[in-house]
Amino acid sequence: MRSLVAHIEINQAWCKGCQICVEICSRGVLGYATDVSDKGFRPIIVEKIEDCTGCIMCELMCPDLAITVEKVEK
Ligand code: SF4
Ligand code: SF4
Structure with missing residues (x-):
């Protein structure tokens, strides 16, 4: 049976760490990188993808279009 799971891409160059x-x-699901970017921000990372429901709220709310949520086959 076909099973879909969430996959998240974060464009760290566009992320300004606004939280x-x-x-x-x-x-x-999301957390902060330990390193600071060249621009002085701590970009976002995916910490617990297994808990993501794929609701795409993070993608919709990001003002910098830095997040893309997809459903992919397991
Ligand atoms: S909402 Fe967008 S810009 Fe803000 S921390 Fe999240 S990914 Fe980065
Ligand atoms: S807001 Fe929704 S799509 Fe984004 S990481 Fe959280 S559960 Fe996944």
Whole structure:
């Protein structure tokens, strides 16, 4: 049987570390990189993809279009 799971791409060059996506995700999927980017931000990373429902709220709320959520075959 075909099974879909969420996959998240984060364009760290576009991310300004504003935290909106981390706050909006009720599943605690997203977190912060330990390193600071060239622009002085701590970009977002995916910490718990297994808990992602694929609701795309983070993608919709990111003001910099830095997140893309897809459903892919397992
Ligand atoms: S909402 Fe967008 S710009 Fe803000 S921290 Fe998340 S990915 Fe980065
Ligand atoms: S798609 Fe939904 S559950 Fe997954 S990281 Fe974004 S806000 Fe969280």
